Amino acid sequence: MSDQHPDAYDASTYPSVFVTVDLAVFTIRNGALSVLLIERGDEPYAGRWALPGGFINPDEDAEQAAWRELAEETGVEQWAGHLEQLKTYSAPDRDPRHRIVSVAHVAFAPNLPAPVAGDDARNARWWAVDDVVGGEDAPELAFDHAEILDDAIERVRSKLEYTTLATEFVEEPFTLAELHRVYAAVWGRPPSLGAFRRKVISTKGFVEATSTKGGTQAVGRPATLYRRGGAAILQPAMLRQHATEPGAGD
Known part of the structure; x- marks a missing residue:
C-alpha cells in the first residue's frame, strides 16, 4: 500500500471521465x-429519440440521480413504482462528446402520466415497446440506447418469471384478470389463464385478497379484489412461453 501523501496526488494525470x-x-x-x-x-443526435437521463450531480450517488431524473422526466414527484440498477455502459466511444459512463436503471409503475x-x-x-423494437x-435511438x-x-420480462414485481404494474386493489393482462403485455404472450390463477393464488404472499369485490367476472359474479402480498420471489418460477411452444394463452 502506498504511503504517498494525498496532497501529492495529481488528478490531471488521469483522463476525465463523466458519469450519467x-x-x-x-x-x-x-x-x-x-x-x-x-x-x-441538442447535439449530439439532435432530433433523435433517446432514453431520459442526465449527469450525476456532485452531491449525488447514482440512485439519487436516477430518482431525481424520474421526477424531472415524468412529473411524478412521489414515485410509487419500482426502480433498480440495470447495468453500467462504458464503451469508450459511446458518446461523441467525452468519455461518458452511464449507470442505467429500470423503472416501472402503473398509470404513469403523459x-x-x-x-x-x-x-x-x-412509445409502445413493439413500435420501438x-x-x-421504429425510431433510431441516440447513443447506445x-x-x-x-x-x-x-x-423486466425475466423479473416477472421469478419475482412478484408484476403487481407493481397495477394499482391496488386489482383483479387477477388485470394482473394477467400485465403478463400478457410484458411477455407479448399471455400465460395459460388457468395455470396463472392457480400459481398466483397458491403462492403464499404473492397477493392478498381484500374484503371487497369489484368488476365483473365472465360468469357475471363480482370479481375478488387483491392487494400486493409480502413475497418477493416466486419459487418455482412462472416461466414465460415462447412462440414455438404450445399452449400459450390457453
Missing part, C-alpha cells in the same frame, strides 16, 4: 408495454 444515469421507464398504456422516450433538442419535455428535449412521449417505423433498451426489456 439513463432510465428505461416502463408502464402499460392501452394494454401495451410502453417506454418513455425523449426527442433530443410526460413533459425538459429544457433540453423537443418532445417526450410514451422491430416496428416498421437501443442496446440499453433491449437489456431493460429482457430484465
Whole structure:
C-alpha cells in the first residue's frame, strides 16, 4: 500500500471521465408495454429519440440521480413504482462528446402520466415497446440506447418469471384478470389463464385478497379484489412461453 501523501496526488494525470444515469421507464398504456422516450433538442443526435437521463450531480450517488431524473422526466414527484440498477455502459466511444459512463436503471409503475419535455428535449412521449423494437417505423435511438433498451426489456420480462414485481404494474386493489393482462403485455404472450390463477393464488404472499369485490367476472359474479402480498420471489418460477411452444394463452 502506498504511503504517498494525498496532497501529492495529481488528478490531471488521469483522463476525465463523466458519469450519467439513463432510465428505461416502463408502464402499460392501452394494454401495451410502453417506454418513455425523449426527442433530443441538442447535439449530439439532435432530433433523435433517446432514453431520459442526465449527469450525476456532485452531491449525488447514482440512485439519487436516477430518482431525481424520474421526477424531472415524468412529473411524478412521489414515485410509487419500482426502480433498480440495470447495468453500467462504458464503451469508450459511446458518446461523441467525452468519455461518458452511464449507470442505467429500470423503472416501472402503473398509470404513469403523459410526460413533459425538459429544457433540453423537443418532445417526450410514451412509445409502445413493439413500435420501438422491430416496428416498421421504429425510431433510431441516440447513443447506445437501443442496446440499453433491449437489456431493460429482457430484465423486466425475466423479473416477472421469478419475482412478484408484476403487481407493481397495477394499482391496488386489482383483479387477477388485470394482473394477467400485465403478463400478457410484458411477455407479448399471455400465460395459460388457468395455470396463472392457480400459481398466483397458491403462492403464499404473492397477493392478498381484500374484503371487497369489484368488476365483473365472465360468469357475471363480482370479481375478488387483491392487494400486493409480502413475497418477493416466486419459487418455482412462472416461466414465460415462447412462440414455438404450445399452449400459450390457453
